[in-house]
Amino acid sequence: MTQSTRCDIGFIGLGVMGKNLVLNLADNGYSIAAFDLDNEKVKAVIAQDKFESKSDNARVVGCSSYTELLSKLKTPHLIVLSVPAGAPVDQVCESLIGGGVQPDDIVIDTGNSLWVDTVKREEKYKNNFILFSSAVSGGEVGARFGPALMPSGSAYAWTRIQPIWEAISAKVDSVTGKPLERTKPGEVVNEGEPCTTYIGPAGAGHYVKMVHNGIEYADMQIICEAYQVLRDGLKLSAEEIADIFAQWNKGPLNSYLMEISVDVLRHKIDVDGKQIPLVDVILDKAGQKGTGLWTAMSSLELGTPAPTISQAVYARSISSMKNIRVQASELLIGPETLSLSEEEKQSFIKNLHDAVYCSKICAYAQGFQLMKQAENEHGWTLNFSSIAKIWRAGCIIRAAFLQSITAAFERNEQLENLLLDPYFVEQLNNNQLNWRQAISTISLMGIPAGALSSSLSYFDSMRSNVLPANLLQGQRDYFGAHTFERVDKAAGKKYHVEWATADKEMKQVE
Structure with missing residues (x-):
């Protein structure tokens, strides 16, 4: 030859x-x-x-x-x-x-x-x-x-x-x-x-793919939580939920994952001579191959929060505890069934759409910030606009939404978090009230929605210029002399209170 x-x-x-x-x-x-x-x-x-x-x-x-x-x-x-x-x-x-x-x-x-x-x-x-x-x-x-x-x-x-x-x-x-x-x-x-x-x-490419898969975990869990809320909260059929998702897929939630969710929900199989939605006979135990877990672990190692992604990993883990969940369901009680009028149902579905959209923004924001921190940690030079571009087609998280992320990093190559981009600021600010109302109603329904609710908590944490970590630092100083900084003193200066003494004297620590 x-x-x-x-x-x-x-x-x-x-x-x-x-x-x-x-x-x-x-x-x-x-x-x-x-x-x-x-x-x-x-x-x-x-x-x-x-x-x-x-x-x-x-x-x-x-x-x-x-x-x-x-x-x-x-x-x-x-x-x-x-x-x-x-x-x-x-x-x-x-x-x-x-x-x-x-x-x-x-x-x-x-x-x-x-x-x-x-x-x-x-x-x-x-x-x-x-x-x-x-x-x-x-x-x-x-x-x-x-x-x-x-x-x-x-x-x-x-x-x-x-x-x-x-x-x-x-x-x-x-x-x-x-x-x-x-x-x-x-x-x-x-x-x-x-x-x-x-x-x-x-390693850079595999790291980016790892984060892609972490976002994929979050996106899938967000959609699945919306499905459960519509099924158990509003008592809708798989076909009715498919119709809602198909409508959502025509707007900002347009994505491959939403598209295939519609197909899965519409698919029926024969069971004892009856056509039954396939999703109704699939055992509710989710598998995972580890990439979502790796993403969550990396976020902890780098100190870069990714709660929506982590919650999606936890959701798969708790789904595997089927026997325990069955036992607990017979012992633990939830709220009474929430009765909604037809008008209230339609309003709730609109709020749920906005909750899914805002949660999705937060999941991507967490993923891209994690990649940015990894870039700094490992001395890489990552082009986040290009990364968003290559995810617009071919991959599992492909979505119309990624065009907006591409534009965000083209506007500002040094963007630290998508929640600081003008377009996404507007989207979140316009929809945050509906998001809150959806989470409130879901809580009253007694339906788990860890990804949706943790995303809202992430949003509220990010928009808070003061968090309760001041008390936490006081606690740490009390039992472990871990010291703290003061808002009225120069940055970097550390202080400690002698908690065991009568006068609890505070000293600057060199």
Whole structure:
């Protein structure tokens, strides 16, 4: 096999995401040497490629080993990994070293690796090959027809990867910011802005993807809380709630997650000869793969509050406590059923819409502030306008809302929090009363709404120029001599009260 007849890209890992990325690459004119430990998956992707391309010309070539894969690639090699985060990534890297990978070869990890692991791997393998990372968002459909891609690592490697990533990524109209969607095999979108950009050094891309997933947790939980309020508080059917969500999706809440929520709520299955909404038979125990938890942990480590995101993680955890919840439901009482007139119901639905919208703003504000703090902590240079841009299509949290976030960071590159941007200030100020009324009514209904209510608490905390931390500092000084600053003295000066003495003398602490 000559250099000119070898494949452009090696691909390892042909699960749901890997298979669809391979087909996406093939649609965009790249030849792929594919390998998976399960040879049936190799056969399946080759068969699907032949069926979709309606051609016997091999765009995807199967390989039975790492050595064979490397032998079928143009040099220097470009290899994409789509394997589970953690040990499997290192296992593949070690196998590639054994198979003959070279120092100028590029290996791209597209999984949801923890960002600190990516930093360690780049250092570990730097003498064997160039490790590059590129988190992928969009699920299997995004991977197939255009995901959002968050690459980071070697700037040199990015020059080789950039044209490929820009080709396969989702695209948005450069004027309207609306997605330019393709939904059929073989389609290619060459116009518009690609939903990928170089994020920064090793780990930066995976960190941004981690925060993306944290926001995703929050957004999903906010929608789910609205669903429960409408179902249990207003006694609406799944179909009626779908109609409300479909209407909401025509306005500022337009998003992929709202769109799929409508589809899920409308879907019915046959149960004993009756058509039942699928959602009514799904067990209320949520799973999670860890990225939301990582985001919450990072917010605690950096001292940057993300209560809506954290609450979404807690909500999934408490959902898993099904047996305890069933027992407690028979012991603990809530308020009497709240009776609302039809007019009051319609007013409440409007308030709930505004509560969802404001809570969503807060969730994104928390995520972007967390990324900004991480930028400062780790010496990265993140372009937040570009990050918002690449999330406008392809990814799970894609939404019309992101165009406004893009504009906010274009107005002010140094914006510390979205709650300080004039547009979002106006949105929150105009809707905060309806938000409060919704939370008040939900509380009287006795329905849990941790994400919606914690978002309101975050908003109120952020708009308070004085918080009760003054008493807290007094408490800390009382039992632990932790000292405090004074509002009437120079910043940085510390004071301590001798609480155990009769006169409780206060002294400046050097």
